Amino acid sequence: MAAVPEAVNQPGHAPGFEIVVSYNGVKRDIAVLPQETIKTVLDRAIAAFGNLPNPHTLSLFNEGGELPDTSTVGDAHIHPHNELVLRPGAVKGGAA
Amino acid sequence: MIYVPRLILEETAEHLRHCGRGIHECQVVWVGAWARPHRVERVVHPRHKAHGGGFQVDDSWLTRFWYELSARGEGVRVQVHTHPAEAFHSFTDDEFPMVHTPGFLSLVIPDFGAALPCLERAYLAELQNDGRWSEAKLSSKINVEA
Numbered sequence: 001m002a003a004v005p006e007a008v009n010q011p012g013h014a015p016g017f018e019i020v021v022s023y024n025g026v027k028r029d030i031a032v033l034p035q036e037t038i039k040t041v042l043d044r045a046i047a048a049f050g051n052l053p054n055p056h057t058l059s060l061f062n063e064g065g066e067l068p069d070t071s072t073v074g075d076a077h078i079h080p081h082n083e084l085v086l087r088p089g090a091v092k093g094g095a096a
Numbered sequence: 097m098i099y100v101p102r103l104i105l106e107e108t109a110e111h112l113r114h115c116g117r118g119i120h121e122c123q124v125v126w127v128g129a130w131a132r133p134h135r136v137e138r139v140v141h142p143r144h145k146a147h148g149g150g151f152q153v154d155d156s157w158l159t160r161f162w163y164e165l166s167a168r169g170e171g172v173r174v175q176v177h178t179h180p181a182e183a184f185h186s187f188t189d190d191e192f193p194m195v196h197t198p199g200f201l202s203l204v205i206p207d208f209g210a211a212l213p214c215l216e217r218a219y220l221a222e223l224q225n226d227g228r229w230s231e232a233k234l235s236s237k238i239n240v241e242a
Contacts (some may be wrong), residue, residue, distance in 0.1 A: 010111055022152065022162065022165070022166035023162075024162075024165060024169035024171045024172055025130060025162075025166055025168070025169060025170045025172075026130065026171065027166060030178040042192025044118050048110075049197075050197075052196045052197060053198065053223070053224075053226060054191075054227045057191070057192070057196065059183065060158070062159075065155075065156070065159070072229055083166065085159060085163060087158060087159065088192065088194065088196065090152065090153075091152070091153040091158060091192055091194045092120070092151060092152040092153065092192040093149060093150065093175075093177050093186070093188050093192060094121050094146075094149050094150025094151055094177070094179070094186060094188050094189070094203075095121070095150070095179040095181070095182075095184075095186055096147075096148075096186075096188075
Protein backbone atom coordinates (compact mmCIF):
# COMPACT_ATOMS: atom_id res chain seq x y z
CA MET A 1 0.00 0.00 0.00
CA ALA A 2 1.51 3.35 -1.02
CA ALA A 3 1.55 6.29 1.37
CA VAL A 4 -0.78 9.14 0.41
CA PRO A 5 1.22 12.39 0.05
CA GLU A 6 1.00 14.80 2.99
CA ALA A 7 -0.47 17.45 0.70
CA VAL A 8 -3.68 15.41 0.72
CA ASN A 9 -4.58 16.77 4.12
CA GLN A 10 -3.64 20.37 3.48
CA PRO A 11 -6.39 22.98 3.04
CA GLY A 12 -7.10 23.95 -0.54
CA HIS A 13 -6.10 20.62 -2.05
CA ALA A 14 -8.48 18.05 -3.43
CA PRO A 15 -8.18 14.73 -1.62
CA GLY A 16 -5.77 12.14 -2.92
CA PHE A 17 -6.47 8.57 -3.87
CA GLU A 18 -4.72 5.44 -5.06
CA ILE A 19 -4.38 4.08 -8.55
CA VAL A 20 -2.68 0.95 -9.85
CA VAL A 21 0.31 1.08 -12.17
CA SER A 22 1.52 -2.09 -13.86
CA TYR A 23 4.88 -2.74 -15.45
CA ASN A 24 5.64 -6.01 -17.23
CA GLY A 25 2.75 -7.67 -15.43
CA VAL A 26 3.64 -6.46 -11.93
CA LYS A 27 1.22 -4.11 -10.15
CA ARG A 28 1.99 -1.33 -7.66
CA ASP A 29 -0.41 0.96 -5.79
CA ILE A 30 0.50 4.60 -6.34
CA ALA A 31 -0.95 7.51 -4.36
CA VAL A 32 -1.89 10.53 -6.45
CA LEU A 33 -3.49 13.94 -6.14
CA PRO A 34 -5.90 15.31 -8.76
CA GLN A 35 -3.79 18.44 -9.25
CA GLU A 36 -0.52 16.55 -9.76
CA THR A 37 0.95 16.31 -13.24
CA ILE A 38 1.32 13.01 -15.04
CA LYS A 39 5.09 13.63 -14.99
CA THR A 40 5.00 13.62 -11.17
CA VAL A 41 3.00 10.38 -11.17
CA LEU A 42 5.36 8.91 -13.79
CA ASP A 43 8.42 9.66 -11.64
CA ARG A 44 6.69 8.11 -8.62
CA ALA A 45 5.77 5.00 -10.63
CA ILE A 46 9.33 4.55 -11.96
CA ALA A 47 10.64 4.80 -8.39
CA ALA A 48 8.06 2.24 -7.24
CA PHE A 49 9.52 -0.24 -9.71
CA GLY A 50 13.05 0.24 -8.43
CA ASN A 51 14.27 3.25 -10.39
CA LEU A 52 14.40 1.59 -13.77
CA PRO A 53 17.35 2.57 -15.98
CA ASN A 54 16.72 4.93 -18.93
CA PRO A 55 13.57 6.42 -17.35
CA HIS A 56 13.30 9.01 -20.17
CA THR A 57 12.10 6.20 -22.46
CA LEU A 58 9.11 5.31 -20.23
CA SER A 59 5.62 6.80 -20.21
CA LEU A 60 2.23 6.15 -18.63
CA PHE A 61 -0.59 4.84 -20.82
CA ASN A 62 -4.24 3.98 -20.43
CA GLU A 63 -6.51 2.22 -22.93
CA GLY A 64 -6.78 5.48 -24.86
CA GLY A 65 -3.06 5.92 -25.37
CA GLU A 66 -0.15 7.82 -23.88
CA LEU A 67 -0.91 10.33 -21.11
CA PRO A 68 0.78 13.69 -21.76
CA ASP A 69 3.37 14.60 -19.11
CA THR A 70 1.90 18.07 -18.63
CA SER A 71 -1.70 16.95 -18.03
CA THR A 72 -2.92 16.66 -14.47
CA VAL A 73 -4.43 13.55 -12.95
CA GLY A 74 -7.79 15.32 -12.94
CA ASP A 75 -7.51 16.49 -16.55
CA ALA A 76 -6.65 12.95 -17.62
CA HIS A 77 -9.86 11.68 -15.94
CA ILE A 78 -7.94 9.26 -13.74
CA HIS A 79 -10.12 7.92 -10.95
CA PRO A 80 -9.47 5.86 -7.80
CA HIS A 81 -8.29 2.31 -8.56
CA ASN A 82 -7.86 2.99 -12.29
CA GLU A 83 -5.00 0.95 -13.76
CA LEU A 84 -2.34 2.65 -15.88
CA VAL A 85 0.52 0.87 -17.59
CA LEU A 86 4.13 2.00 -17.42
CA ARG A 87 5.86 1.04 -20.63
CA PRO A 88 8.44 2.19 -23.16
CA GLY A 89 7.26 4.77 -25.65
CA ALA A 90 8.61 2.63 -28.49
CA VAL A 91 9.84 -0.94 -28.84
CA LYS A 92 12.00 -1.65 -31.84
CA GLY A 93 15.18 -3.34 -32.88
CA GLY A 94 17.24 -4.47 -35.77
CA ALA A 95 20.63 -4.71 -37.38
CA ALA A 96 20.34 -1.53 -39.47
CA MET B 97 18.70 -19.31 -15.11
CA ILE B 98 15.64 -19.22 -17.35
CA TYR B 99 14.15 -22.60 -18.31
CA VAL B 100 12.73 -22.79 -21.82
CA PRO B 101 10.88 -25.91 -23.04
CA ARG B 102 12.12 -27.12 -26.45
CA LEU B 103 8.55 -26.73 -27.77
CA ILE B 104 8.80 -22.99 -27.05
CA LEU B 105 12.00 -22.83 -29.08
CA GLU B 106 10.36 -24.71 -31.94
CA GLU B 107 7.34 -22.40 -31.87
CA THR B 108 9.73 -19.43 -31.84
CA ALA B 109 11.46 -20.77 -34.96
CA GLU B 110 8.11 -21.17 -36.70
CA HIS B 111 7.05 -17.57 -35.96
CA LEU B 112 10.37 -15.99 -36.91
CA ARG B 113 10.73 -17.90 -40.17
CA HIS B 114 7.07 -17.73 -41.24
CA CYS B 115 6.66 -14.04 -40.46
CA GLY B 116 10.12 -12.95 -41.64
CA ARG B 117 10.13 -15.19 -44.77
CA GLY B 118 13.90 -14.92 -44.90
CA ILE B 119 13.71 -11.25 -45.90
CA HIS B 120 12.35 -9.37 -42.86
CA GLU B 121 13.37 -9.22 -39.25
CA CYS B 122 10.84 -10.44 -36.69
CA GLN B 123 10.39 -10.46 -32.93
CA VAL B 124 8.75 -12.77 -30.40
CA VAL B 125 8.79 -12.54 -26.62
CA TRP B 126 9.00 -15.37 -24.12
CA VAL B 127 6.49 -15.01 -21.32
CA GLY B 128 5.97 -16.75 -18.00
CA ALA B 129 3.90 -16.43 -14.83
CA TRP B 130 5.43 -14.36 -12.04
CA ALA B 131 4.50 -17.25 -9.74
CA ARG B 132 7.20 -19.24 -11.61
CA PRO B 133 9.72 -16.52 -12.43
CA HIS B 134 12.37 -18.80 -13.94
CA ARG B 135 10.12 -20.57 -16.44
CA VAL B 136 9.04 -19.54 -19.92
CA GLU B 137 5.53 -20.83 -20.60
CA ARG B 138 4.39 -19.28 -23.86
CA VAL B 139 5.57 -17.43 -26.94
CA VAL B 140 3.93 -14.16 -27.92
CA HIS B 141 4.35 -12.78 -31.44
CA PRO B 142 3.83 -9.00 -31.24
CA ARG B 143 2.02 -7.14 -33.98
CA HIS B 144 4.80 -5.21 -35.69
CA LYS B 145 6.09 -3.63 -38.86
CA ALA B 146 9.38 -4.95 -40.21
CA HIS B 147 11.87 -4.68 -43.03
CA GLY B 148 15.17 -6.30 -43.86
CA GLY B 149 17.06 -4.38 -41.22
CA GLY B 150 14.63 -3.81 -38.39
CA PHE B 151 11.19 -3.97 -36.82
CA GLN B 152 8.90 -1.84 -34.64
CA VAL B 153 6.16 -3.14 -32.36
CA ASP B 154 2.70 -1.65 -32.85
CA ASP B 155 1.99 0.95 -30.19
CA SER B 156 -1.65 0.12 -29.38
CA TRP B 157 -0.88 -3.61 -29.42
CA LEU B 158 1.81 -3.04 -26.80
CA THR B 159 -0.58 -1.24 -24.46
CA ARG B 160 -3.14 -4.07 -24.76
CA PHE B 161 -0.39 -6.64 -24.18
CA TRP B 162 0.78 -4.80 -21.06
CA TYR B 163 -2.78 -4.93 -19.65
CA GLU B 164 -2.99 -8.62 -20.58
CA LEU B 165 0.22 -9.39 -18.69
CA SER B 166 -1.13 -7.58 -15.65
CA ALA B 167 -4.44 -9.47 -15.77
CA ARG B 168 -2.69 -12.85 -16.17
CA GLY B 169 0.08 -12.24 -13.63
CA GLU B 170 2.72 -12.83 -16.28
CA GLY B 171 5.83 -11.05 -17.44
CA VAL B 172 8.15 -10.99 -20.42
CA ARG B 173 11.32 -12.92 -19.55
CA VAL B 174 13.26 -12.72 -22.82
CA GLN B 175 12.83 -10.78 -26.06
CA VAL B 176 13.94 -12.66 -29.17
CA HIS B 177 14.48 -11.17 -32.63
CA THR B 178 16.24 -11.94 -35.87
CA HIS B 179 18.98 -10.17 -37.77
CA PRO B 180 19.61 -10.69 -41.49
CA ALA B 181 23.17 -11.96 -41.00
CA GLU B 182 25.37 -11.75 -37.91
CA ALA B 183 23.77 -11.71 -34.45
CA PHE B 184 24.77 -8.81 -32.18
CA HIS B 185 23.06 -6.17 -30.06
CA SER B 186 22.73 -3.03 -32.19
CA PHE B 187 22.28 0.56 -31.02
CA THR B 188 18.54 0.26 -31.75
CA ASP B 189 18.36 -3.01 -29.81
CA ASP B 190 20.09 -1.27 -26.88
CA GLU B 191 17.84 1.78 -26.87
CA PHE B 192 14.36 0.36 -27.47
CA PRO B 193 13.86 -2.91 -25.56
CA MET B 194 10.45 -4.05 -24.37
CA VAL B 195 11.56 -4.32 -20.72
CA HIS B 196 14.00 -2.05 -18.88
CA THR B 197 14.53 -4.09 -15.72
CA PRO B 198 18.19 -4.93 -14.96
CA GLY B 199 18.80 -8.61 -15.70
CA PHE B 200 16.36 -8.64 -18.63
CA LEU B 201 17.60 -10.81 -21.51
CA SER B 202 17.59 -10.08 -25.24
CA LEU B 203 18.35 -12.93 -27.63
CA VAL B 204 19.38 -12.10 -31.20
CA ILE B 205 19.12 -14.83 -33.85
CA PRO B 206 21.29 -14.66 -37.02
CA ASP B 207 20.31 -15.30 -40.65
CA PHE B 208 16.60 -14.56 -40.13
CA GLY B 209 16.37 -17.67 -37.95
CA ALA B 210 17.45 -20.12 -40.65
CA ALA B 211 19.39 -22.32 -38.22
CA LEU B 212 16.76 -22.44 -35.46
CA PRO B 213 16.21 -24.25 -33.17
CA CYS B 214 20.03 -24.36 -33.07
CA LEU B 215 21.27 -21.40 -31.00
CA GLU B 216 24.97 -21.88 -31.71
CA ARG B 217 25.50 -18.48 -33.40
CA ALA B 218 22.86 -16.61 -31.40
CA TYR B 219 23.88 -13.57 -29.32
CA LEU B 220 22.53 -13.05 -25.81
CA ALA B 221 22.60 -9.61 -24.15
CA GLU B 222 21.70 -8.79 -20.55
CA LEU B 223 20.61 -5.38 -19.28
CA GLN B 224 22.86 -4.08 -16.51
CA ASN B 225 22.00 -1.88 -13.51
CA ASP B 226 23.42 1.20 -15.24
CA GLY B 227 21.18 0.72 -18.28
CA ARG B 228 23.92 -0.64 -20.53
CA TRP B 229 23.82 -4.04 -22.20
CA SER B 230 26.52 -6.70 -21.86
CA GLU B 231 26.99 -9.96 -23.72
CA ALA B 232 25.99 -12.94 -21.59
CA LYS B 233 26.93 -16.58 -22.00
CA LEU B 234 23.81 -18.26 -23.33
CA SER B 235 24.38 -21.54 -21.52
CA SER B 236 24.68 -19.75 -18.19
CA LYS B 237 21.38 -17.88 -18.58
CA ILE B 238 19.04 -20.04 -20.70
CA ASN B 239 18.45 -23.75 -20.31
CA VAL B 240 16.49 -25.37 -23.15
CA GLU B 241 14.63 -28.39 -21.78
CA ALA B 242 13.57 -31.44 -23.74
